[in-house]
Amino acid sequence: MAQVQTIAERQEAGKLARMRSPRSQNAAIGNVNRDPVQLLRENSTGRVEALVPLRYGRMAVSPFTFYRGSAILQAHDLAGTNNSGITFPVCGDAHLMNFGGFATPERQLVFDLNDFDEVAVGPWEWDVKRLAASFAIAGESMGIERGSIKDIVATAMQEYSDRMHKYAGCSALELWHEIVTFERMLETAATSEGRQLINRAMEKAAGRTHESMLGKIASEQDGRWTIHDAPPALFHPAGPNSLLGANKKWADTAEWKSKLAAAFDSYLLTLAPERRQLIAQFDLQDTAFKVVGVGSVGTFCLVMLFIDSHGKPLFLQVKEARQSVIARFFEGDNATHDGERVVCGQRLLQAASDSFLGWTTGPQGRTFYFRQLRDMKISAEVERMSSTILQGYARLCGWALARAHAKAGGKAIEIAAYLGNGGRFADALTQYALDYAVQNSKDYDTFIRACRSGQLEARSDEDMAADFRV
Structure with missing residues (x-):
């Protein structure tokens, strides 16, 4: 030492x-x-x-x-x-x-x-x-x-x-x-x-909780919850309102679903065991593309809606991590995975961080990080x-x-x-x-x-x- x-x-x-x-x-x-x-x-x-x-x-x-x-x-x-x-x-x-x-x-x-x-x-x-x-x-x-x-x-x-x-x-x-x-x-x-x-x-x-958001952006039918399309800010990747391109392979294909599942499993391995146990109590209901803040518009970002056995929701945001502009113009320690860079940086800088912070690699080699979409967050x-x-x-x-x-x-x-x-x-x-x-x-x-x-x-x-x- x-x-x-x-x-x-x-x-x-x-x-x-x-x-x-x-x-x-x-x-x-x-x-x-x-x-x-x-x-x-x-x-x-x-x-x-x-x-x-x-x-x-x-x-x-x-x-x-x-x-x-x-x-x-x-x-x-x-x-x-x-x-x-x-x-x-x-x-x-x-x-x-x-x-x-x-x-x-x-x-x-x-x-x-x-x-x-x-x-x-x-x-x-x-x-x-x-x-x-x-x-x-x-x-x-x-x-x-x-x-x-x-x-x-x-x-x-x-x-x-x-x-x-x-x-x-x-x-x-x-x-x-x-x-x-x-x-x-x-x-x-x-x-x-x-x-x-x-x-x-x-x-x-x-008042800004997962439960308060559920009824605003999703609805239930036959026991399954579906996120509402609200383009251009929120839409299903393979739906009629998608802005991702007609010739892309998205969530209606077995191949895309398989890749998404593999990426999610990889994310789980970046969480502490007790957090993995917590997520295991939820069932994935729907996934949609969400456009986020000014500087991040156009980056790949998904919202995943989970429901537990009591019908209570958990929204996770899956956000693309690209090369930092700081790393581009200042020679420091180069990150091997930009999703991990974001998560580790957040854990280090914040006094207390999101319980569900983690990272993964998605389709086409894009790097992502996970966090809660809303948990009493205000600006x-x-x-x-x-x-x-x-x-x-x-x-x-x-x-x-x-x-x-x-x-x-x-x-x-x-x-x-x-x-x-x-x-x-x-x-x-x-x-x-x-x-x-x-x-x-x-x-x-x-x-x-x-x-x-x-x-x-x-x-x-x-x-x-x-x-x-x-």
């Missing part, structure tokens, strides 16, 4: 990292000499062809939705910046909409990172910069004035720094057990309005927030990201020493966020021109849904 360094040695390593990457240099936005349209096209390769226009249509709604779907651009740009040399598995897509509430296996409601498609070994600063820029871009999209946007970004960055200094004083086990519960959020809320929103979120989460309704509430939300995101980094990297002491006690890092990141918002706006304009000229095809959910109306 490697010898554990002393606190003094680790603090010195963090201070020496400033030599490699001075804190003021974190304001640099990096290498933006690239064609955003070409990079987006490359990122769409291998996705469901008929769904790529929907991906672009969702991105076209605003500069913020464009930012959410274009993680590849920022990863490219950040590869042209200095970093501290402190690396570990990072989220890779830590924008403000990839935080939210969900239930732990012990049924405790927590706030944490909740999207790990891009997780990979990389510089911790890249996560922080993605978060900072997301607040600047969202603030501009919401019409918040520049001075308030600066305060919001600075709040997130200062909270990250303050929490990291606190975590630097925690033992390894204390960090591993640290969790941001909604009860703790209530205790730290700065305003009564903030406390009211947290309470409402807790009430909403309590912030950012567009309805005032600048004051958005600032409070920024504080929560800064806290949650610091906790995730402290646990995943075991480098809280080094990062805290790098950050120092002043506001130099927060100032640099605030400037970075404002400047990157300008760059994002330029990229968005280029993207919109490509859509209008026919270089890219962009269609809204409403446009595509109309194709299926009689």
Whole structure:
């Protein structure tokens, strides 16, 4: 076993990292000499062809939705910046909409990172910069004035720094057990309005269960449950509303069912024995294709509906795992299986993870990971927030990201020493966020021109849904 360094040695390593990457240099936005349209096209390769226009249509709604779907651009740009040399598995897509509430296996409601498609070994600063820029871009999209946007970004960055200094004083086990519960959020809320929103979120989460979803998206006939088609967002792979191509072999063929069964059996082997025993108490009723969030549109994603002997449901989501944009632009530990990469990264970064997390390899060699589709999961309704509430939300995101980094990297002491006690890092990141918002706006304009000229095809959910109306 490697010898554990002393606190003094680790603090010195963090201070020496400033030599490699001075804190003021974190304001640099990096290498933006690239064609955003070409990079987006490359990122769409291998996705469901008929769904790529929907991906672009969702991105076209605003500069913020464009930012959410274009993680590849920022990863490219950040590869042209200095970093501290402190690396570990990072989220890779830590924008403000990839935080939210969900239930732990012990049924405790927590706030944490909740999207790990891009997780990979990389510089911790890249996560922080993605978060900072997301607040600047969202603030501009919401019409918040520049001075308030600066305060919001600075709040997130200062909270990250303050929490990291606190975590630097925690033992390894204390960090591993640290969790941001909604009860703790209530205790730290700065305003009564903030406390009211947290309470409402807790009430909403309590109603977002497998049972509450069953009657909304499925129906029972002759003792079997069937998921309703709702194209383009939800459809059966082999059904009349499928967008996967008429000449593909899908669920109505014995060959496809055999491959799906083999992939599911492989997934079960990645679970702990007691979880396998739990799933064995459910019977698979139906499988459908589900289109997911902005950045993942067009990737292969299935929903599996299971029912136990009491008629109670379990929904599992089977989501394709593609190469991380972080791994593409930063040379870290290369994953041998992208589904395993996502699962291991999620388990490492989250305080408590889904009981059903696992991975498999599907037909055509695609890699997938499993998780519950809904288990008291909620996301912030950012567009309805005032600048004051958005600032409070920024504080929560800064806290949650610091906790995730402290646990995943075991480098809280080094990062805290790098950050120092002043506001130099927060100032640099605030400037970075404002400047990157300008760059994002330029990229968005280029993207919109490509859509209008026919270089890219962009269609809204409403446009595509109309194709299926009689």
